[in-house]
Amino acid sequence: MxxxxxxxxxxxxxxxxxxxxxxxxxxxxxxxxxxxxxxxxxxxxxxxxxxxxxxxxxxxxxxxxxxxxxxxxxxxxxxxxTPVQRQATRDELAMKLAIAATLPSVVISDIIQIQRSSTLAHLQSLTRTKADAAAPSSTADLAWSLVVESMLFQAEAEVRWLDHTEAVIAKAVRQGLVGAPASTAADTTATRVPR
Structure with a gap:
C-alpha cells in the first residue's frame, strides 16, 4: 500500500x-x-x-x-x-515450501499441516470478528469491513493453495520426482515436524 x-x-x-x-x-x-x-x-x-x-x-x-x-x-x-499491479514479491511461505520440497529429509506434509492449522485459526478469528460486527453504519465501518473481508479472502485462498500444494507434492512423490522420506520410528534421518 x-x-x-x-x-x-x-x-x-x-x-x-x-x-x-x-x-x-x-x-x-x-x-x-x-x-x-x-x-x-x-x-x-x-x-x-x-x-x-x-x-x-x-x-x-x-x-x-x-x-x-x-x-x-x-x-x-x-x-x-490506475489498477494495482501485483508485483512478483518474495512470498515467504511459498519459498519455505519450495525449499522444503527439495530436502529429502523433510516430511513436507507436516509443514503444510502446521501452516494449514495456523491459517485456519486465523480464518476462524477473522470470521468471528466479521460476524460480531454490526452492518456498516458509517464510512469508517465500511472501510474496516472491506479490509477484514480482504483478509478473509486471502486466508481462504491460502488454505486452497496449501491443499493444492499438498496434492502436487503427493503426486511428485508417486512419480519419483521427490523422494518420500521414511517416517518410521526407527528411522532418524527424516526430519519429522511435530504437530
Missing part, C-alpha cells in the same frame, strides 16, 4: 496536519496498517519537496496544516484510476 498516495487522497478532502492524517488513515483502514506519526511527517516533507502539498498555515495550537496542490490532486486522480 502506498502511504504517500493514501495521505494525498485524504488531503483531497481538505487541509490537515500530521496527527490528524494519521488518525484518518487508521480510521479508514480499520487500524489494520499501523502508521507511525514520524512516517507521516517524513512523507509530508517529501510530498512538499515534490510539489504535491503546501503548508497552509497552522491552527491555534501551532500544528502545521498541509493542503493538496494541483499536482497533488492530479496524483490522487492517477492513483485512484
Amino acid at each position: 502506498s502511504v504517500r498516495s493514501s495521505l494525498l487522497a485524504i488531503l483531497s478532502e481538505g487541509p490537515a496536519y500530521g496527527y490528524q492524517l494519521r488518525g484518518d488513515f487508521d480510521l479508514r483502514t480499520g487500524g489494520t496498517w499501523p502508521l507511525n506519526v514520524g512516517q507521516v511527517y517524513s512523507t509530508l516533507e517529501r510530498l512538499e519537496r515534490d510539489g504535491l502539498v503546501d503548508r497552509s498555515g497552522s491552527d491555534d495550537e501551532g500544528r502545521v496544516r498541509y493542503t493538496l496542490t494541483a499536482g497533488g490532486s492530479a496524483e490522487v486522480r492517477s492513483w485512484l484510476t
